[in-house]
Amino acid sequence: MNLRTFIERPILSAVISISIVVVGIIGLFTLPVEQYPDIAPPTIQVSTSYFGASAETLQKSVIAPLEEAINGVENMTYMTSTASNAGVVDITVYFKQGTDPDMAAVNVQNRVSKATGQLPAEVTQVGVTTSKRQTSILQMFSLYSPDDSYDEKFLSNYISINLKPAILRIQGVGDMMIMGGDYSMRIWMKPDVMAQYKLIPSDVTQVLAEQNIESATGSFGENSDETYQYTMKYKGRLITPEEFGEIVIRSSDNGEVLKLKEIADIEMGEESYAYHGAMNGHPGISCMIFQTAGSNATEVNNNIDAFLEEARKDLPKGVEMVQVMSSNDFLYASIHEVIKTLFEAIFLVILIVYVFLQDIRSTIIPLVGIIVSLIGTFAFMSIAGFSINLITLFALVLVIGTVVDDAIVVVEAVQARFDVGYRSSYMASIDAMKGISNAVISSSLVFMAVFIPVSFMSGTSGTFYTQFGLTMAVAVGISAVNALTLSPALCALFLKPYINEDGTEKNNFAARFRKAFNAAFDAMIERYKKGVLFFIKRKWMVWTLLAASVVLLAFLMNTTKTSLVPDEDQGVVFVNVSTAAGSSLKTTNDVMMRIEKRMMDIPQVLHVQRVAGYGLLAGQGNSFGMLILKLKPWDEREGKENDVQAVIGQVYGRTADIKDASIFAISPGMIPGYGMGNALELHMQDKQGGDVGTFFNTTQQYLGALNQRPEIAMAYSTFDIRYPQWTVEVDASKCKRAGITPDAVLSTLSGYYGGQYVSNFNRFSKVYKVMIQADPKYRVDESSLNNIFVRMSNGEMAPLSQFVTLTRSYGAESLSRFNMFNSIAVNAMPAEGYSTGDAIRAVQETAVQALPKGFGYDFGGITREETDQGGTTIIIFAICFLMIYLILSALYESFLIPFAVLLSVPFGLMGSFLFAKMMGLENNIYLQTGLIMLIGLLAKTAILLTEYAAERRKAGMSLTSAALSAAKARLRPILMTALTMIFGLFPLMVASGVGANGNSSLGTGTVGGMVIGTLALLFIVPSLFIVFQYLQEKVRPIQFQPAADWQIQEECVEAKEERQHHIESKNEEKK
DSSP: OOTHHHHHOHHHHHHHHHHHHHHHHHHHHHOOBOSSOSOSOOEEEEEEEOTTOOHHHHIIIIIHHHHHHHTTOTTEEEEEEEEETTSEEEEEEEEOTTOOHHHHHHHHHHHHHHHGGGSOHHHHHHOOEEEEOOSSEEEEEEEEOTTSOSOHHHHHHHIIIIIHHHHHHSTTEEEEEESSOOEEEEEEEOHHHHHHTTOOHHHHHHHHHHHSOOOOOOEESTTSSOSOOEEOOOOOSOOSHHHHHTOEEEEOTTSOEEEHHHHEEEEEEESOOOOEEEETTEEEEEEEEEEOTTSOHHHHHHHHHHHHHHHHHTOOTTOEEEEEEEHHHHHHHHHHHHHHHHHHHHHHHHHHHHHHHOOHHHHHHHHHHHHHHHHHHHHHHHHHTOOBOHHHHHHHHHHHHHHHHHHHHHHHHHHHHHHHTOOOHHHHHHHHHHHHHHHHHHHHHHHHHHHHHHTTOOHHHHHHHHHHHHHHHHHHHHHHHHHHTHHHHHHHHHOOOSBOTTSOBOOSHHHHHHHHHHHHHHHHHHHHHHHHHHHHHOHHHHHHHHHHHHHHHHHHHHHSOBOSSOOOOOSEEEEEEEESTTOOHHHHHHHHHHHHHHHHTSTTEEEEEEEEEEETTTEEEEEEEEEEEEEOOGGGSOSGGGSHHHHHHHHHHHTTTOOSEEEEEEOBOSSTTSOSBSSEEEEEEETTOOOHHHHHHHHHHHHHHHHTSTTEEEEEOOOOSOEEEEEEEEOHHHHHHHTOOHHHHHHHHIIIIIOEEEEEEEETTEEEEEEEEEOGGGOSSGGGGGGOEEEOTTSOEEEGGGTEEEEEEEEOSEEEEETTEEEEEEEEEEOTTOOHHHHHHHHHHHHHHHOOTTEEEEEOHHHHHHHHHTTHHHHHHHHHHHHHHHHHHHHHTOSSTHHHHHTTHHHHHHHHHHHHHHTTOOBOHHHHHHHHHHHHHHHHHHHHHHHHHHHHHHTTOOHHHHHHHHHHHHHHHHHHHHHHHHHHHHHHHTOOSTTHHHHHHHHHHHHHHHHHHHHHHHHHHHHHHHHHHHHHHHHSOOOOOOOSOHHHHHHHHHHHHHHHHHHHHHHHHHO
């Protein structure tokens, strides 16, 4: 079945295309939408708490056994852990990209259960939880009371009772963190009163265990002959503070009863008093929702939004809900921009086709081609499990130029036949297809060949390239099918020769426009011919230019800044605040309130969310806090002076005079699932297990050295060992004399000061904890130890201070480990005008100079990905070149001619980097994907040129004439392709607003490459063809065969006459 069939049976051709479109539409509706393909590695979090324990205790008793057990679980890449003085432990295990998160969670859970036997009893009572969640925030919302009618305790519990259970049920939500405390029955003991009654905290624990219980009491009349059966029920656990107050502690023979309320104050309090929150200056509680690995962020967000919309209606009067941040805001805005670009591109492309072909009918054919290819691609994306994301959408924008190219080639070839004098559009189509079907198939194959090897890469950038490359390859494949079936059929039906039957030209607007255009174009062709000849005569220039462009390309590739994805304005700023070491929560909150007031004055800011007691980078701790600034929508803050970077500048500017806190502002990270911000993530490691003080000083020296580097704007760590602490020592010999154990002394100390979780109670259909602790006023400072008593073996009470000595010391608020070594987390921001790639290099070079032996560092998060992907770009380009070369060799039956095509590509790449450099852009994923497409497109265009030249050479023309006449014949379609590409992507190049950085990286690279690449193609390929064809004929002489094609025959005659003319004029000159 040859191609003629499709021209003779237009309906068959139409059906093929229609079915492609239908399948595509079905695919389009099933595709999920997200910002980037799912590339973040799955992470599993293991967490637990140990009330009142210090970071060091946690590290020894909880983290060490757990890490030991988890280490080496299948597919893990690295793990980090933190223990804080708040008694909280968090271990995060990172897995290889592509690991099944559910399996990972199960494997980690199994390992954790092995270690449970080695954990302290207090920890096993609370339980160790394993959850699969990503480290980045999916969305944050806040409940606040604008008229201050509700306090934080109410708001926090309103969320945990009414919203949290439903949110956790939403598919894809991994975890939800409420910045506030759950309800808890707080038993505030009075040590002085207890001492009079000779009681210690363990007595209270015991009484609760005896009296606050559920019990199965059975029933009367079971399996007997009685008529009725009655179940007995015991009232069970206590519920209100009053009921707890009635618990009997002691009852003597004379009827005196001692109740709990006499030795303690009881209230419905909070489980932890670790946070203070506010929204726009009013009491407010914020929540962070995290996603599970592999879930579609957009869909999860939509479901959460829908639920919160419903929940809004039921909020109590005086409570309002604000969404502080959602990854969807940026996503929809940026996807909207790209789709707008898609339509602009299609429109511009059609316009250019019209200018060159001067015929409405001829423009419809490429338009049909675009529609069929783009929509058909969705079907493939759906089967391959891709999503509609920024990467695949960009692929579609880029592919427009290439897709049009196939249709242009067909239409232009038919038009060329009309120019030679064909009258029947049917004959013109058939003859035109004979000439170009080969070229269309081979150029499409080459184009697809560029993208297919790219898709075998692994890692983060691999996922990017795979989705980008395969999407483009499929679109080009479909467009080739379309160009061989539907386009020629439409040409045969629609296109009419513009000469009437009797040979007179039609006279209408199109004809007049055509006349003017053709006159101009013919003049241009003459000039172009002179240019080509100029280069053919001076072949040394061709080689010089080629060498120069390769050198320049190498230079630009090494000097252009690199990064993974460009940072965009996402409409949110995170501000991390750390106050002086040892500050109390109240002090931190007061400082935060001063900062918050100033933040609210920044004109671009819409909402300010404040949380004291939790830092984005440092986690939980009294001296940490964070502010989240939600900026106004993008359309209300156009221009550079209103973007995120400008706001971050203002944050630093307005807080410069606040001396009692250090402030660090960042915008959220670009790729969901890779940690919080867009700073570099470093983990300094102490590999010899030395003392924390030495490690801290070494790190500080390193940071000092790093901050000297111009590439780094600011490198800092929240870690500090200058937190004032008391070291407790128990005198064992005194304990023995008094007949008590050091253990009893410490448990009394922990009961009064640390607080213990001793029982449970039920309320609001949830289970809450019962906590005992001394009333705050009895534990203000170290002198309070004199008023706290422990019971000796003879039943008498002795003050704790007899057995315990305190010494002042300094230590850390929280301790971290990275892959089982002690570590200190460091964040670094690249300086203005430097990229993350430069910053990473600075980190590596400084480490070599400033880190002593036994200390190391490792990258975490997205920085780790970026260091891993550095070398891949070169490999990709090499594979692309190799594939093109092999395919062309097979096509031309020659290992030499393909060089004529390949050597034109470096010019294009050089153009890309040149433009990127001029616009100050980075070499990131977008630029690289654009480059790969350029290689394909330039090779594709060059093939059409050499293909034509080879045909003419076979028909018996001389080498130079063949090259010249091919160049002349292909000038129109090559210019059309280049211009459609340049104008189609021009809107991207000058993009502003949402996602502008990514758009301009892609646009600039491609436009620059097309401009310079096309110039090289038009002038240099003909000369290269002559050189390599000449060499080829030396290897294997050519056999001439007269061409069956009229057009080629005419050109042969024309070329002979020109040559004759040329020789004669030369002879005349000699005379």
